[in-house]
Amino acid sequence: MTTILQYLDPLLFAVLPYVALFTFFLMTIQRYRAATFTYSSLSSQFLENRRHFWGMVPFHYGILLVLTGHVLGLLIPDRILAWNSHPLRLYTLEITGLALGLLALVGLVSLLLRRIGTSNVRVVTSPADWILHALLLLQVGSGVYLAVFHPWGSSWYAAAAAPYLWSIVKLQPQLGFISAAPLAVKLHVTGAFLLVALFPFTRLVHILVVPNPYLWRKPQVVRWYR
Ligand code: HEM
Numbered sequence: 001m002t003t004i005l006q007y008l009d010p011l012l013f014a015v016l017p018y019v020a021l022f023t024f025f026l027m028t029i030q031r032y033r034a035a036t037f038t039y040s041s042l043s044s045q046f047l048e049n050r051r052h053f054w055g056m057v058p059f060h061y062g063i064l065l066v067l068t069g070h071v072l073g074l075l076i077p078d079r080i081l082a083w084n085s086h087p088l089r090l091y092t093l094e095i096t097g098l099a100l101g102l103l104a105l106v107g108l109v110s111l112l113l114r115r116i117g118t119s120n121v122r123v124v125t126s127p128a129d130w131i132l133h134a135l136l137l138l139q140v141g142s143g144v145y146l147a148v149f150h151p152w153g154s155s156w157y158a159a160a161a162a163p164y165l166w167s168i169v170k171l172q173p174q175l176g177f178i179s180a181a182p183l184a185v186k187l188h189v190t191g192a193f194l195l196v197a198l199f200p201f202t203r204l205v206h207i208l209v210v211p212n213p214y215l216w217r218k219p220q221v222v223r224w225y226r
């Protein structure tokens with residue numbers, strides 16, 4: 001089993017990243033040029049509002065802060081390592097990351113249950129939506145698993161995962177870290193590349209439509225004129 005997986009390493013971690021990045025840039029630009037008005041996440045709030053709120057809000061705040069943490073680990077790994085050199089600061093960062101990951105997970109599960117359980121929302125859910133929600137569940141679930149069972153992720157992310165990701169950017173993939181990594185890490189990283197590849201084909205494109213006041217605007221009020 002381990003051997004088969006090791007054979008897959010070059011494919012998953014040296015080829016897939018470039019296929020994903022190529023697809024991302026090409027198709028994102030192509031979709032913007034060909035179908036600009038599809039650049040959104042079509043709202044289903046007017047079909048069901050209560051579960052929508054309790055899923056959408058925790059999921060977005062959780063995932064946006066977690067992804068900010070991921071980007072900081074990539075951009076300033078030395079400062080993250082320096083911050084973590086004191087145990088109390090390390091625990092604070094790890095617990096904050098885990099809490100935000102759980103917030104995103106609870107929000108996502110509730111969004112998924114809403115789509116499955118509310119018939120008029122289910123009807124407007126496309127195959128791409130199902131795939132995206134399933135992939136996000138795998139990604140957020142495996143992230144929380146890493147945070148719990150592979151401590152101290154913020155440190156090894158900065159020390160080992162960030163150099164691997166930079167080696168991809170520099171077009172010289174170094175597979176040392178990833179080949180030796182546990183299965184859960186490989187799953188999490190593969191999930192990230194799949195999300196990048198599927199980005200232009202899903203509602204994830206709404207992330208690019210900024211400035212976007214939705215996160216802080218007042219809840220929408222829908223009125224019926226009879
Ligand atoms: C730039 C920050 C972001 C803003 C302003 C934003 C805003 C929105 C809005 C307005 C909706 C539609 C809400 C509705 O149904 O009325 C939405 C839905 C969604 N967003 Fe975001 N978003 C952001 C980032 C993200 C990120 C980083 C992800 C995932 C990695 C994400 C995943 C989703 C998903 C999956 C849905 C559909 C949820 C459902 O209806 O089941 N968003 N977002």
Ligand code: HEM
Pocket residue numbers: 066069070093094097098100101102104139140141142143144146147148150151152153154156157161165188189191192193195
């Ligand atoms: C190749 C890119 C990625 C790498 C190397 C990576 C690595 C990691 C690591 C090491 C952790 C554990 C952090 C800790 O214990 O404090 C983690 C957690 C997490 N990741 Fe990722 N990740 C990647 C991409 C993503 C993406 C694209 C998403 C979501 C769309 C995501 C969502 C999460 C979540 C929700 C957590 C749990 C919360 C946390 O501990 O910060 N990751 N990731």
